[in-house]
Amino acid sequence: MYMTSHKNSDSSLFAVSFVAITLLLSGCSIKQLTEDGVEVVEVDPYEGFNRTMFDFNDGVDKYFAEPVSDAYTWVTPQFVQTGVTNFFDNLKGINVVLNDLMQGKGKQGAEDTGRFLVNSTVGLLGLFDVATEIGLEQNNEDFAQTLAVWGVPQGPYLVLPLLGPSTTRGIPGGIFDAAANPATYVGVPVQMVQMLNARANADGEINFVEEAALDRYVFTRESFLQYRDNLISDGKIEDSDALFDFEEEDEDFGDEELTKEVLDNKSEVSEDGIAVIDENKEIIVNEIEVLVEVEPVADSSDVSLGSTE
């Protein structure tokens, strides 16, 4: 009895001190900096460190996590993977309820309690997600979101070794979440399975970023921060005005009347739209201009390119 209470006060002290550190760090690092044409990213003052960590995590993923995760996916039937995911999601349920309550979401807290009870019993210790079937859908709440609701500022973006993207607010968040998750106390092998399963589940997203991102570091940072913001605000459609936010900043492009059709005529768009782009565009344009000079009415479709001058 004494042991448990001691442990609890220890961890809460820990959390409180981290909150304090978060506040301190975020207080001194948010600055509005812009240079001519170059956006200085105020949310990421430790970009140098973060990029190093990003590359480190990348290496760990490439040479360790991904191969192990691929092997796991290969040997594990889909229904077992789903069961494992459900099991760990259910254990997170306790933390979800705690954070519901700390954010004052009473109704959601009651629903999530129901969800946890149903899945822990009828769902055989959480292996089956029965609750979703009966309309008690999974909610995503954690302590970092609660801190945000309480007004703790986000603080700078951080890439943590092995754990990946976070913010200074995310650190006390992560510690609380771990403390409120029974999986933390059952031993390293269980945590390994949890991490492995999480990596396997993220495979699609990781590949998507790999394929779609022009700059994976920037893409990951922006997506992560926006995704977290959306969780904090619970994604209300009323907040979606932000999808047009850029307009205020960008009013005058100098060519508002310019249409895609006009640009298409200036560009060598292939019939199917998928042919390889000519890298010597300038030269081609010049050639056609020369062609126009020599034979002004040779071919009207060719002329259109040069004649837009």
Place this chain on the structure above:
Amino acid sequence: MFAFNKSKLFCLLIISFGITTTVVATENNDSTVAIVEKEVVKEKEGAVAKVIVTDFQSVLIDAMKQGKTLSFEDRCLYFKDAILKSHDVLKSLRTIVGSKEWRRFTDEQKALLTEVFTRFIVSTYAFNFNEFSDESFKYVSEHTTKKGNVVVRSILYIPEGKRKKVTFDYALKKNSDGWRIYNIAADGVSDLATRRSEYRRILSGEDGFNALIAIINKKIDNYAK
């Protein structure tokens, strides 16, 4: 004769009713009528915007269903047509680049970037929407912003796999062709905001424009492989 009289009477009634309402409206609460009319217009606009989104989504689902029979090139053609009909690619690209940088581009650079960017978007769709496992889009709601733009919210349900649903917000603006998709957010991650950071980072580097074109072309080549 009787029918004529009846319709004449009906016309008269309508006219007089019209006059009465107009008079009442002008005298009493002109603004209320105007607001009601505005609301009706808003609703109609929202409905038109919604159709643009749902039509585009049915193209996505169709392409997934035909994923096995269509080649990558076929899907590109299919998506190019659908995207040009429903998206304002140029407006989105301008936003991504930002006005400062955009004004510095020559017309040829603008044309080249627009063409490459369009091809990148098309290839991204063609690459990712290539197999069907009972996914479906469900319309949720729409929202008119203070400035009169429209956001259409829908949910993509993915029955197989672990991530069961993704909320898609389509942000539409009206241009001379009608309502067009300007930005898309998946679970709150705004496509334009993310690209903006990426593109600007690359453009601010050495020989930024050519570097950007080269990177995008490389991405397209990877998709086409």
